[in-house]
Amino acid sequence: MELFAVSNLPEVNEGDDLAALITEQVDLRSDDIICVASTIISKAEGRTANLDRFSPGPRARELTTALDSDIDPRFTQAVLEESVEVILESPFLLTETRFGHIGVNAGIDRSNVPDADLLLLPKSPTESAQRLHEGLPANRIIVTDTCGRPFRHGQRGVALGWAGLPPARDWRGETDRDGRELSATVENVVDELAAASNLLTGEGDDGTPVVVIRDFEWGDHGSSDAHFRDVDTDFVRQAVRGWSYA
Structure with missing residues (x-):
């Protein structure tokens, strides 16, 4: 697969048509995945x-x-x-x-x-992604942001919203090379693609908030709509709730 940043995008203002701004700068192919930094989504939405x-x-x-x-x-x-x-x-x-x-x-x-x-x-990044997908119906959209992670230094890209593809690849029921059935593996694809795109968007004054991912193949796998953990099964959140900094 290939990734490249969309260059020469103008400063985005409230009310701008992001789909038009993107297509003015790049010739998109069918099934390209467009990773868009939440920064310009928010600016276009007046946030x-x-x-x-x-x-x-x-x-x-x-x-x-x-x-x-x-x-x-x-x-x-x-x-x-x-x-x-x-x-x-x-x-x-x-x-x-x-x-x-x-x-x-x-x-x-x-x-x-x-x-x-x-x-x-954005108030609802997945709804934002869906609106952009309507302007770019042949393409899949991921709204990205950067944030830190527990247990590791540094920030990386994550997906806040998506449209045109499920967020996760479900490997459960498939087997490893020894024939053992996988029972727990659900791969968060939109986060992985967001992290890859962040290598090109950068963190400072690069001015490249849109990345095109080309020739990504989903493969013969199931899909899952899971992304954010439910509170009841988020044991780290439950532990942090009861912790105090001294």
Whole structure:
């Protein structure tokens, strides 16, 4: 398979047609997978905000004080409004977004936002991917972001939303080379492709938020719609809920 970044994309503004912007810069083939950074999805959907939009309540002020840092309580309020649960309160805010993603500060970004203080994640990245898929019906779409991982240093790309393909390849019921049946393996393909695309989109001022993945083959495997873990089976989340930083 081949990956390449789409170059010469203009700065994206609210209301822009991303499908048109992409096709103006690259000749797409049928079944290309288009990985699009959530940054430009959010910009096109008007998900920028200034701090003065948020009035910190008692909970935001309490959390800000506990963090013992120079964080603006208005930023903490923004995190709360973008979250359904604060899983970890200190030494940083680890939260669940309204669409099921778990990350630091609800994924709110403060870089590459020239005309605002904050860039919020898309309200529903899978719905965003579906709208882009409607503009590019021959192509599969993955909305990506970067975040850290437990137990490892550094960030990597992850999938927040997708359209035109299932998120996971299901190997259960297949056999290994010794004939043993696989009973638990479900491969999160959209995360793997998002991580691969992040090698090209980068983390700084590259200005390449769209990557085309060409000639990826799903193979003769089943599929799964699983992506975000259910709370009842997310034992790490349950453990973190009961942990406090001292």
